[in-house]
Amino acid sequence: MDELIRIGIAEYAISKQPVILRTAGLGSCVGVVIYDQERGLSSMAHVMLPDSAISRNREAEIGKFADTAILEIVKRLRANGALRLRAKIAGGAQMFQFKYEHESMRIGExxxxxxxxxxxxTGIPLVAEDVGGTNGRTIEFHSKSGRLVIRTVNVGTLEI
Incomplete structure (x- = not known):
């Protein structure tokens, strides 16, 4: 059985071993999986917010923002010999319905x-996605097979 690594909100992990990367509670957050299957390298980030410009402490919050998380993961994967990176993403739901939706409230989008x-x-092809909607998700990336298993609340399980 491959090791299970849990990624919390605003966290990321990188592995050189066969693993299962899991994150739960993806509402408006986006789970980003970047991997090189041939080299056995995989990563997952639980991205909370789109842009680190609002951060006071960018170094401590790398995994929190789309820009910093992806740049850091790509840099580390390439430093470990990744040549053919691909990505899969899930999440980005609109969790709250507002009568007058202000742009700042559309965090998922x-x-x-x-x-x-x-x-x-960063030149990484997005090979599969399950994004949007109004339901939360839990995702699990199986690095050996490249499968991303997505469990969506009130919807069911999907594999991409």
Whole structure:
């Protein structure tokens, strides 16, 4: 059985071993999986917010923001020999319905857009996604097979 690594909110993990990376409680947050299957390298980040510009302590909050989390993960994976990185993402739900939705309240949409933008800027193809909606998710990435298992509240299980 592969080791299970739990990633909390605003955290990230990188592994060189066969593992299962899991994060729960993805509401408006986005789970980002970046991996090189041929080299056995995998990572997951539980991104809370789109942009680190609002951070007072960027170094301590790398995993919290789409821009810093993705840049750090890509840098570390490439330093470990990654050549063919790919990404899968899930989450970014609109958890709260407001009568007058202000742009700042649309965190899920903004997180998805920022994650996709950072993947494009770093040259990493997005090979699968399950984003949006109004329900929370738990995701599990199985590094050996490259499967991302997504359990969505009130919807069921999907594999991408």
């Amino acid at each position: 903004r997180n998805i857009a920022s994650v996709k933008d950072m993947l494009q800027k």
